[in-house]
Amino acid sequence: MKWFVLLLTVPMCFAHLNVYLSSAEVWRLLGLTAELFYVRDGQVNFYALNFVVPVPATIGELHFTWQSLTRRPLPYTLHVEVVNHSEAMHTPEFNISTEGFVPTEPQTWQVTLPCTHAVAAEVDITISLNVSTGSSSTALHFRRRKICLKDAPRPAVRVDSVPHAQTSADIFYAGAGCAGGALLIAAVAAAACRARARKLRRARSDEQDAHAFLPDSSCKSAASYTSYRRPTSLPAAAAEERARDLQQRIAELTIQRCRVRLRSVAMEGTFGRVYRGTYADEDAREQEVLVKTVAEHASQVQVSLLLQEGCMLYGLHHERVLSVLGVSIEDQTAPFLLYPWGASWRNLKQFLLACRGVTVGGAAGGAPPPPLTTQHVVRMALHALDGLLYLHSQHVLHKDIAARNCIVDENLRVMIADNALSRDLFPADYHCLGDNENRPIKWLALESLTKRMFSPAADVWALGVLLWELTTLAHQPYAEVDPFEVAAYLRDGYRLQQPANCPDELFAVMAYCWAMSPDDRPTLPQLQIFLRDFHTQLTRFV
The missing domain is CATH 2.60.40.2170 (Wnt, WIF domain)
Incomplete structure (x- = not known):
């Protein structure tokens, strides 16, 4: 005893x-x-x-x-x-x-x-x-x-009497x-x-940190969902090359804080802030940048998530992908993540909401954008598809393809971005189902939602939801469905409804992306061929 x-x-x-x-x-x-x-x-x-x-x-x-x-x-x-x-x-x-x-x-x-x-x-x-x-x-x-x-x-024959x-x-x-x-x-x-017993004593302090970050009270861990993950079939050499230590990435990206100047707040959440500003290089040449950071009350977990998710696209270079430009870390201050930014660039979800006259807190003011035509929508979808094709060619699964994680310029050119701070800036798009994971439930493929299985086909599903967002000007998917019921809703064969003024051919593409079996969904090259052909047909009538 x-x-x-x-x-x-x-x-x-x-x-x-x-x-x-x-x-x-x-x-x-x-x-x-x-x-x-x-x-x-x-x-x-x-x-x-x-x-x-x-x-x-x-x-x-x-x-x-x-x-x-x-x-x-x-x-x-x-x-x-x-x-x-x-x-x-x-x-x-x-x-x-x-x-x-x-x-x-x-x-x-x-x-x-x-x-x-x-x-x-x-x-x-x-x-x-x-x-x-x-x-x-x-x-x-x-x-x-x-x-x-x-x-x-x-011995050829075992003799039990001789152990x-x-x-x-x-x-x-x-x-x-x-x-x-x-x-x-x-x-x-x-x-x-x-x-x-020890965990119960810690529950209150854990919830205080998590509630500033997660919308559902049942979420007690603010560090349970990663937006990017390599496919399980990733070649070993490519996996080792892409799996460099986060600290090494930050060291390569580190820039001096004194070279960064913040001008105005572009977006703000509970603990995250996005600023417009400028960055001066060693030759004193200034460029427009977007700066993502966290507030003073953000926890260390939230700081780590900002760095981890913001650096996941580091080293990727493509005209349809927005990769981090630099990181500024100084003692006793919140880290800065810098992204190249154009004067006319906007968050795609905010842009779509502005197209239907919805005012978004923290968004830039001004006159609403001109109406989007089907031709515009298809071209923007093709831009996002090109960016996703590049990510998959680099063995990167996005796992959070959505309008909130894209940007658009005045010429309606779309780029895919990471999802750093997205849970804080767009809390209505993420839900916790009591499994300690704050996830984009209504954008996830059925197998990702129920079995945590992610593949290029799961990104294709989310791309179909993004296309639905483009045609509805950022309406909320499955707005009438409780997040806890989404899995059963999809399993029973229900899907998003055809938006008003959406051509049957375009909605057929969306429905094709939401096939129950991942093997039945189209590949990105197949989608690219169809959307290009459909865009060509549309231009003939203009």
């Missing part, structure tokens, strides 16, 4: 991910039917980390499952060390990179433990995982004891593993009770 009380006094730390062994892995190692969490909902369980798990001679690899609980993948480094008897084991190897990002969806990775079979020994192994969460890092050390056996000829030394060792360590595992599971259960 004294030992059990001592376990409960071990402190627990807070991280931003889950790391655990699946029930299949626990059964394989310990013979128990349970999941074993090293980090559950951000709580680090030192009871589990301090337990040395025996690995029988018959098992040559280990499996771990992890998931980032933030809106962005978390940077990590992996290292494995053979503590003793290195002559009994070759260098262990991972099936993932030793540096990269913890994904936002559950992922299982593997480390192989190759015995040399030159000597028989018990090899102590330490697998170290270091995860960065912005201002701090979490170090996890998984300890294993691998049984390596020396190769020996096996084999190898089999006895295996049985001993399997029994020890089961006993230790049973104690470990009991300790984990007790730790979970303590962690739950």
Whole structure:
């Protein structure tokens, strides 16, 4: 009993991910039917980390499952060390990179433990995982004891009356593993009770940070949705090239704050602000810029999201993509994200609302734009499609294609932008369904909404909703449908209605984008061919 009380006094730390062994892995190692969490909902369980798990001679690899609980993948480094008897084991190897990002969806990775079979020994192994969460890092050390056996000829017929030394060792360590595992599971259960009480005490402070950022009170994490994610089929070389550390990107983009001059507020939310201003380069040449930043009361999570989402298009160069120009970070001040900006450029959603006479807070005044024709709409859709085609060619999924994340100039040329601050500036477009994710529910494909599956076909679905926004001048999709009912609504076959004055041919394109199966949706090149042909037909009647 004294030992059990001592376990409960071990402190627990807070991280931003889950790391655990699946029930299949626990059964394989310990013979128990349970999941074993090293980090559950951000709580680090030192009871589990301090337990040395025996690995029988018959098992040559280990499996771990992890998931980032933030809106962005978390940077990590992996290292494995053979503590003793290195002559009994070759260098262990991972099936993932030793540096990269913890994904936002559950992922299982593997480390192989190759015995040399030159000597028989018990090899102590330490697998170290270091995860960065912005201002701090979490170090996890998984300890294993691998049984390596020396190769020996096996008898053709097993004689039960003469026990084999190898089999006895295996049985001993399997029994020890089961006993230790049973104690470990009991300790984990007790730790979970303590962690739950600790989390309840933190709930009020967490909600205060989240409510300034999320519109739904059930959202308690402001870091759970990332707008950009590479396809799972991304080639390894391209993935490594695109997965550079955020700090390195910021270092490459850093500019001096004294060169930035703010002129006026373009948009403002609860914690985010967008300014128009100028930036003077080293030759004192000034250019118009748009500056995204956060207010003084913004939390560190919101600051990290601004930097992460704002830098995701860094290094991409295309006439239909608006990429970040520079980042200014100084001590004790909010970071500035600078974007190249034209005098006539506007947020596309604000522009569409102005086209139907709706005044938007923080938007520039002036006379309403001229009416949009179907020809204008199709040409603007083609511009957005060209930008999305380029992103996909660079193995980037946008995951938040919408009018609010595009800009337009006086000649109705459209560019795709990132979604930094969009949740704050357009809160009505994002909803939390009690799953700690503030997402653009009414723009998501059905499989993205229900299964967290994203692909180029999911971006095609959202592009269809953007086309619907263009034809309706930024009306709210599914305005009559509760966000909690959208998934069932789509599953039952219902879709957005055909807008007034929308040609049947154009609405057919939208409906094609919203096919239930991703395989039934058109590809971007197919959409491009159809829209170009349709635009050509329209010009013949003008």
